[in-house]
Each structure stands twice: as C-alpha cells, then as structure tokens.
Amino acid sequence: MATYTAEQISGYLQHIGYSQDVKQHFAEDPLGLLTRIQILHMARVPFESLSLHYSKHRTVSLDPQDLFTKVVVRGRGGYCMEVNAFFATVLRTLGFALFSTGGRVRGDAGYKGWDHMVNIVTIDNQRYLVDVGFGTNGPTRPVPLQHEHQFITVFPTKGMLEYRGIDAHTDPSQKTWVYSVRQQEDSPWAEMYCFGELEFIPGDFDVMNMRTSSAPQSFFVQSVMCMQTVLDENQREPVGKRILHRDYIKMLNGNETVVTRRLLSEADRVEALKKYFNIVLSAEEQNGIKGLASELKDRSKHA
Template sequence: MYTYTNEQLSRYLDHIGYRQDARQEVLEDPLGCLTRVQHRHMARVPFESLSLHYSRNRLLSLDLEDLFKKIVDNGRGGYCMEVNAFFAAILRTLGFTLYSAGGRVNGPNGYEGWSHMVNIVTINGERYLVDVGYGSNGMPHPVLLQHDHEFVGIAPTRGRLQYRNLPDEHADPGQRVWMYSMKEDKASPWRDQYHFTETEFLPCDFEVMNLRVMTAPQSFFVQTVLCLWTLLDEEKKEPVGLLILARDYVKRRIGVESCIIEQLETEEQRVRALEKYFGIMLSAEERKGIRGLASELKAKS
C-alpha cells in the first residue's frame, strides 16, 4: 500500500497546523489522534471543484504524488476521490489500517451510481467511517460503523448510520448497504445522503468513477464552482461551522446561523474571493480556463 515519506508527512502536518508527534499519538490514542487530524485537515484542505473550471484540460489526477503537490505544495483541495485518496495515504503513513470503498450519492433524481469514495479505518477491532470529502452535509469526525448509530456532526446537525436494504432499489431483499443520513437539527426529518458497501475498491475502480464524475455534463462538480472548508473554534479543537463559496456567493454557517457575506457578480470578484477567504491564488492561465463555460460569471448588462 502506498505511503508518503517521513519528509512529506512532516510537511503535511505543518500544512494543517498539527504540531504534535502524530505517530506517537497513534500508538497512545489512535481514535483521538485520528479525530484531531481529521478536524485540522478539513479546516485547511478545502472541498472544491476549481480545477474543473479554472483549467485548460479540466482533468483530475488521482495519482498520490500529484495529489500531494496539489494539496500541500499548491494549497488546494479537491472533490471526494481526490481528498479521500490523499487522506487515506496520509493515514497509512501515520500507521493506521484502512481501506477505501465506493458509495452512491442520493441526488435529486435518486441514486447516481458509483460516484463517491469513503475510507473505513480499523482501530482496536472496531471500524470507523472517515470521509473528508462530502461537503456541507458531511461528517467532521470518524463515525463508528454500527447499525442505528447516531452522532452529532457540526452542531446542531445530526448524522446516522444504518445497515439496511434499499426496497426501491434492490431486487434481492437480502442485500444490505451502509446508509449515511443526516438532519439539520433534532426536530428535522432524516434525509438519506449516500450509501456505501463494505467491499474494498481498488485504485482502478476509482479511476473509472473519476472519469465520469469529472467529465459528465450532468455532474454537479462540472456544473458548479465550489470551495468550502470547516471552521474550528478558537482553540482549534471542535468544528463549529462552514465557510462556503458556491457559484456566485460566499456564505458562513455557524451553528443554526447562516449568512451570505459576499455576493459575487463577476469572475474578477470570485477570483478575489477565493484568495481572500481560502488563500487560493489562481494563475492567469487558470483564470482563462473558465472562459466560455456555463459556470463563468459574467457581469449583468
């Protein structure tokens, strides 16, 4: 299994602001270490689709050296298969045992086929779902893989895992998948987000999935300029909200409070917002890549 070098691991930990001896923490408190590293990762490595818009070729590599360069050297992020593949290699480098699996997202028109990637980490004989690539409805912590397990996401949102059949999808009533559902608060209804299997997916499987997600015209990521990351509390310990750039606005969500902090009307404004809020500076060549696309922001005449 692929791992990064000690030097690369050190650079990554510096990148996310994790100053502790992570390898020693894995030995002493593996779940605690995993949780803390995940928090710092999601607060520094954005979930984003920028390279599908601000690029000449609009192709995304899942090569782990390419991902290290993109995320650590260039200060960027990526969508689920990029950031989860990268995070899996980081966790293996730290000494964790894990594998990656595929998922199907519940979209507006039902399940969309294999398009999502998750990691399943084993700690002291128990398995945890670890997903740093599901955006605003994702989970910021490792989640115990246990039927009917409920947990708090970014408060007041709540999540749930169930191991169950899909009566409207499965022809065989004996089939089961893990379903991740979430709701905005205790009083809200549960909404199924995605399901995944316990079958290990190989890099070649994700290459096939990645090709469709990054090229299909109906893909959400092809259609939408998106960049978001988690906001931590003042002590950098607990997730408290999200900072989201989506299409033509920047929004901050803290707890139940959500407000648009900037409306974007032109490409120049969006490029400046990416630098201002996420520290992402697009080159002149990258900015040219969006010209003529449906996702380009044009000033209203």
C-alpha cells in the first residue's frame, strides 16, 4: 500500500499545526495521537467539491501523490474519497493499522448506493470509525465500533453507532453499522450513513469515484461547497462549522446557525473562498465554471 516519505509527513504535520514529537506520541498514546491529528486535520483540510466546478477537466484523482500535492502543497481539500484516502495514507505511514471501506449515504428517498468512503483503524484490538470527509454532521473524533455507542460531534449534536439492519435490506438477518445524529437531546435520531467491515480495494473506489464525480444527480456535481471545522481558541476542541454552500457562507455554533454572508457573484464567491478558507483559485480555475449550472450569476446590480 502507498505511504508518504518522512519529508512529506513532516510537511503535512506542519500544515495542520501539529507540533509534538509524533513518534513518541504514537508510542505512548496512539488513540490520543489519532484523535489529535483528526481534529487538526478537519480544521485545516476542507471538505469541498471545488475541483468539479473550478477546473477545465472537472475530474478527481485518488492517487496518493496527487492528493498530497492538492492538500499540502496547494492547501486544498476534497470530497470524502479524496480526503479519506489521503488521511488513510498519512495514518498508514505513521504506523496505524487500518483499512478503508465503502458507505451508503441516506438521502430523502432512503439509502443510496456506494457513494461514501470511511476508514476503520484498529488500536489495541478495538476498531474505530475514522471519517474526515462527511461534512456538517460527520464525526470529529475516532468512534469505537460498539453497538449503541453515543458521542458528541460538535456540541450539542450527538452521534451514535448501531449494528443492525436497515430498511433497504430484504434479508432480516443482514446487519451493518449505522451512523446517526441528533441535534438536541429531545430530537429524533436521523440516520446519516451505513457501512460494513469489508475492506474495499482501490478499484472499488475508482468505480465509486467515477459516478460521484460525474453523475448529474450527484450532490457534488450540482453544488459548490466548502466546509471546515472551527476549533476553540486553544485549538483543542471543535466548537462549530464554517460552511460555504452555493451562494452563502454560514456558521454553525452549537444550536445557532448564522448566515454571515450572501454571495452575489462568482467574484464574491472566489473572494469568500480566499477569506474564509484560505483557498486561492487561479484565473484558469475560475474560468472553468463558466457555463455550468453551478456558476453564480452576477446579482450584485440587483442587490
């Protein structure tokens, strides 16, 4: 399996703001190291769909070296298969035992086909769900694969894992891991996605990636989006999410959702990506969206 060089890992750790002795941290507390770099990663590496809109080719590569260049050298992110494939390569290089598998996201009409990727990391004979690429409702820490295990994502939102069947199954003996969230203590649980423990190989993700990056009905093809976790002032705990979606910027802080800015033109959106996410798009990239349905038509004269 692919790994990164020591120089690349050093560059990545610097990129996310990790300053400890990583080898010592791994030897003393591997779960603590995994938790720390996941939190820092999600605050620095955005979950985004920009390559499907702001480029000539509008394709997504899952090659580990391409991903390193995109994430560390260019300061970008990607959607689930990009950022989770990249993170898997980082973890493998650091010495973690893991495999990647596919997930099914639940939409308004029920579960869809394989369209998500997660990593399963084993530490001291315990398997953990590690997902840095699900967006607003994704887990922000490693989650042990334990039936009915509950945890905080970003307070007060709770997540839960269950090992059970789903309504799409026709065989009642079938079981899978189901990840759900609820926004308040008295809110109902909402299923987000499900996944199993069968290792997927690169060819599986190539097939998934092709459809997710090109099908007209794909959320990522339809929507320009970019999201990062926001940490507290000590850069320790997740306290919110910063989101650009289509024509607005919003902040999720606990129970509060605040739309901080409406985007009235492509120039507005390009400037917002730079200001809020430190993403600078080249002139060639900016031209790539011209003529697409996702292009933001200039409404500044009518605002």
